[in-house]
Amino acid sequence: MPIASEAGASARVPFADPAQQHEAASAAMWVFLSTEVMLFGGVFAAYLWYRHADPAAFARGSALLDAPLGTVNTAVLLTSSLAMALAVRAAALGRRRPALGWLAGTAVLGLAFLAIKLLSWRHEWTRGLVPALHAGAALAAQPRVELFFVVYFIATGLHALHVLAGVGALAVTGAALARVRDPGRWNPIELTGLYWHFVDIVWVFLFPILYLVR
């Protein structure tokens, strides 16, 4: 763009100043999260629809899941959200090194969540609970129980993809934070935080409906 903006050289075209740019970035993140709500909303709708159609089959399916692993994973992800909040706070106070530390902690917990999730998927694999790929006796002639696992794998798979994307976002944010001049006036970390909390909240809904509601 050949035309320089009038106020605040540090803002990118088309923004007039950094505050406006900050505002736009936050607005964009909220709009983006609302699209994510609708995306997962489709999965929740499918869950509710079929649960309503056959509650007993969904209860049988739910009973086959590895509830202890799910519980551990919930704790891991909630802790990661705490670490994320502390990272945002440290950055806002201008403390770069603690912020980087908390960010790293968040990412490690995120990876731990994924590892545990893989482990629980492995359990489901060995027990023949994977529709189409490895469906064993537990799913034989029980289409609605199989349907529970279809919903389960789509929901948790979609969520895991979001966690993975979140870990990537944490890495990018960390790398940028390490270079930025004034961490206290730098807002992308807040946006990463918003996203991470959202991913956490999705799990907070997924965990009870998949593991606990019988």
Place this chain on the structure above:
Amino acid sequence: MLPQASDYAARVDALFLAVTGVCVAFGVPVMVLLATFCIRFRRGRRVNRRGVTRHTLPWEITWTAVPTLIAIGMFVRAAGLYASLTRPPEDALEIAVTCKQWMWKFQHPTGPREIDALHVPAGRAVRLTMTSEDVIHSLYVPALRIKQDVLPGRYTELWFRATRPGSYALRCAEYCGVAHSRMDGIVVVLPPEGYAQWLRAGGAGPDSTLAARGAVLFRRFGCSGCHRDDGRGAGPSLLGVAGHDVPLAGGRFVRADDGYLRDAILLPARDVVAGYAPVMPSFAGQIGEDELFVLLAYLHALGRAAAPDAAPPATLGPGASGAAAGTP
């Protein structure tokens, strides 16, 4: 013009005309005003253009409120007519409809079966219970102004009372693949005596009724081994079950309609009758949709057999001893 083969069709047409009246009452003034203003206020014409109002609120309220009231009125009238379409009379002639790419099959309760043609008596309510063997189809009889999607894996219903004898087109209205547009047939409305004659020619008789054939299937599929009339089998006796409330494990009750009976045969693990172990195997894939209708006709006969109202658990059914209605 499109023939009106039933009184209901005439009422739909009356509603259609009423809606048209509303459309004309709204649309024509708008078009006339558009044209009038365009001519009268055409740029270059000397005409008073001063005094453009900014007080639009009274106008806005008027043209929000009036259409709202009219819309509510239209809704009420349409919903009223629609309600008459939902509950078939008790004495309706029950026809079982199975469709697949790309044909319609009809089974009359007295036995005759036909493909791509449906003979019905004039003046009598006819109720179609329908299912599809593959994709979604839609049974559409324009002359009767009725249409209902036919889904695989469940029953949908449609009823009508044709009043004018004649032959009317029947079409598939839901896109269903290659030969969708060729999936048609006819509905032949006959005078009652003509229908009776047609039934006789089609081989109707006491042994060929759906229920009679269903009794044969009931034994052939081994149902009778567990669902004994005396209630001493592994499953409940089915006397007085169909059409009545059934207690389920967990304390719920469910009306044993076609949908429930269908699921009970194909997905037996879902709603188990109270007091019984979930030991029944699924018959999904072993019993065809046509046969399922035949079996259901027999279950309905059993349901009627045990004097519906006066049937507390211990009442004896005619010609059989044992408890009715699913108690062990």
Place this chain on the structure above:
Amino acid sequence: MTTAALERPQPSYLAAGDTLRSWLLTTDHKRIAWLYLVTITLFFAIGGAAATLIRLELLTPQGDLVSDETYNKLFTLHGVIMVWFFLIPSVPAVLGNFLVPLMIGARDLAFPRLNLLSWYIFILGGAFTLWAMVSGGVDTGWTFYTPFSTMFSNTHVVLTAVGVFVTGFSSILTGLNFIVTLHTLRAPGMTWMRLPLFLWSLYATSLVMVLATPVLAITLVLIAVERIARVGIFDPALGGDPLLFQHLFWFYSHPAVYIMILPGMGVTSEIVAAFSRRRVFGYGFVAVASLAIALLGFLVWGHHMFVAGESFYANLVFSFLSFMVAIPSAVKVFNWTATLYKGSIALDTPMLYALAFIALFTIGGLTGLYLASLPVDVHVTDTYFVVAHFHTIMVGGMVTAYLGGLHYWWPKMTGRRYPETWGRVAAVTLFLGFALTFFPQFALGYLGMPRRYHVYPPEFQVLNVLSSAGASILAIGYALPLVYLIASLRGGPTAGPNPWGARGLEWTVPSPPPPGNFATIPRVTEEAYAYTDADRE
């Protein structure tokens, strides 16, 4: 309003480089608008070619031009291309991209690079869809109804679904960009109640794009999973439920209908005001009506399923809400009509399109009342009545508004004027062609001709021939602007910054505008459409 831009001439955005690279890597919203314009014109030609073959086939009842399979692929192609690759991006991605920053006094959209990315995603989705087409096509109809699409069709369902899925993200990103831009980049003094109504309608459209499209995305994922893995989601043979698919699909696709009409309403508001030299009657009500339509649009999806096997009570609720969604639409029509009163009306090409829009949208909307009336809907749903109804909204409404807007802002986009006489001829031709094509289809539907019929009973032939004759007039009507608009790029007279004498920030900058739009960001001190009595004399 500022006139500074006029005094200091700058090279226009068109002159800022003419290499292919300068176009393909541009982040200028005005150039991206052109990228979309060219792309969707191509898609319109493809979808139009399919429509031409369909109408040729339906000249005779026997189905003798193409086979059943080909016919089914043709109407599927027509629907998929026209809905997702023409109508949805048409006004928002072309006119919206060009005008949103200009109308609010901004240098660009909030996220220029994201804007370019949206176009590339659109191209990628289009490429998948075209690939599916050339490698054999798809025959499910644009509605992808299960279990036909997942278990029975042996055409390229997944490939097409991927194409539509990918394109959805383009739609989402465009909506996101507009929402953020309208919230954060309005020039000083440009309050919400001073926004041109085009922007109100685009804002409502963007909300729908952002909130509805993700549901389509997940639905298409579920289709692909069921089709590839053969696990039951929508197929009852495997424990699934096809009605869930219909609910999810229409939860997106009904609001999508409003993506395809709200922007057209916005264009009409602009044109009616400019060519009457009057502030739009009841500005606030027209603005709020856009939001009301977007909101109610999310609550009426069930009216597509009145004969699908929904419960009686669900049908009643959806019927009632469908009657209610007619109200804000009616309010708009009344306000446009009232705007003409005491206006100074010039019947130039854009105004002819706007008037055609109002007339056809009125007809399209009123025929919706038949479909909201349950017993009538039972009779005419899935017939040509519905085909005629939604084409009256989509073609009679949206395409008409798109062409009207294109003519109205053409001088701004190109700096050139198109030949006015040819413009009027084309507008009238399109209106007549439209009426002859689609009005007979209302009759066909009432008489009981189902949609998506390759062969049909001979008694329907006369009406079908009329419709096909109309379609050929329609084709001429579309070809005309293509020719004279392209010709005007070189030979057209220079337009000047404000050829129509219209109000609005976009008319304060040179035609075509410089790359950054405004030399200095304007300060807005007056409401939209601040025409005075003097303007009308």
